[in-house]
Every structure is written in structure tokens, then in C-alpha cells.
Amino acid sequence: MIQVYSAESAHHFGHGWLKGSHIFSFGDFYDPDNTRFGPMRVCNDDTIAPGRGFGAHPHSDMEIVSIVLSGRLRHEDNLGNVAETTFGGIQRMSAGTGAIHTEHNPSEDEPVRLLQLWFMPRVRGTEPSYMTGRFDPVKLEGVLLPVVAGVGAEEVVDIAQDMTIYLGRMSEGQELVFNQEAGRRTFIYLMEGQLQLGDESLLLPGDSARIEEISELNLAAPEGAFLMLIDLP
Helix, strand or coil, X not given: CEEEXXXXXXXXXXXXXXXXXXXXXXXXXXXXXCCCECXXXXXXXXXXXXXXXXXXXXXXXXXXXXXXXXXXXXXXXXXXXXXXXCCCEEEEEECCCCEEEEEECCCCCCCEEEEEEEECCCCCCCCCEEEEEECCXXXXXXXXXXXXXXXXXXXXXXXXXXXXXXXXXXXXXXXXXXXXXXXXXXXXEEEEECEEECCCEEECCCCEEEEECCCEEEEEXXXXXXXXXXXXX
């Protein structure tokens, strides 16, 4: 089953310094039928204005991943971590028993665009932690590249959940096949281009799809595509 959520169905917002879209219920946007997909709780496509950001705020028992698509993002937290991330960089914060952090655009003239993703952890009440990682953007071409996974590796950030986040750039006319294990879920978000799922569903930028009970998912890019695919329990 493939359930497509169009870009128009997302909650779009603009607060001057912050604009973007919420794919799931978040903040003042609440839809009781759209609060989660397995352990996935949040998928926000945010753009932060130069010199602005999120002030200090707490989280607990959540795996929070930030993927920078353009610009720079600066992170600080009460665990003593300070990091700045650009495209090719991944941030993961395991909030556990509690962490306080800020996310800020340090640039004076360039906005930062990022995907903010939240997942429930396998185990609640663990020690909070933070990690950054980098992947080579060249390696995105023509494949689904793992960048976050339950078991970390070189250029793959670990996360306390049985899941994998892939990024990929498909050229015009390219096709890929994603093989999924029985009983697992697949989430797709399209950042650029067009993406054909099987024979029926065509995604445009800002569209997402929630897929279950499909073991072999055929992906095609009529005009090229930049996508995120997440394998979930």
C-alpha cells in the first residue's frame, strides 16, 4: 500500500525568520489522523533566516536528526556540544532523560534549509548524547546512500532505533529498486524533481509517501530527483 501526502496537504507556515512545512502534526498544527508513522513523529522542512534560530529549549526521550540541505546550522547544548553543519553534515541528538539545545543560523546573509526529523527511541530514559557526521555528497549520485542507521559506520551516524535514513540523487530517466523486509515500513520525502513510485504514484517536491506491505519498491525519476527514504519498523 502506498499512501501519498501532497505538498499541499502539509502545514505550511511563515514566521518571518522561519518558514517551511510540517508533514506530521507539530506545534500548533494538529491532525489526529496524522501524528506518526511507526516510530516516526516529525518531518519538518525548515528554512531559517540569517542570524536567527531556535532559542534554548528542552527535549526528552526522542531521537532528533537534522539534515542540512543548504546553508549552515550551528548547534549548542547543555551537554557541552557545539557544532556547525553544512550540506553533507548530519546532526543526531538522543534526548534521553533530558537535554537543552539551541539551533541557529550563524550566517549574516544566507538562509539555512534543513530537514528536522524526530523518532521515538527503542528504549526510554537513556543518557542523552549528541553526534555529528558527514557524508560525501558525490556519493549520493545514482544510489540510495545510508547516512543514519541503527548501527553506525564510517559516514553513517548511529541512532537508537532500528531504522535507516537514505539520501539519493537520481538522474533523469534513472530507475532504482528498494527491497523492503516483510513487516517494515518505508517513508519517502521528495526535495527536488519528480519521483515515480511503481506504476501509479508520482511525487513532486514537498510530497511524501508512507508505504507498507510492499517488498519491492520501484523508483523512477522522469526529470531527476533528490529524495530521502527511511526504512522503519
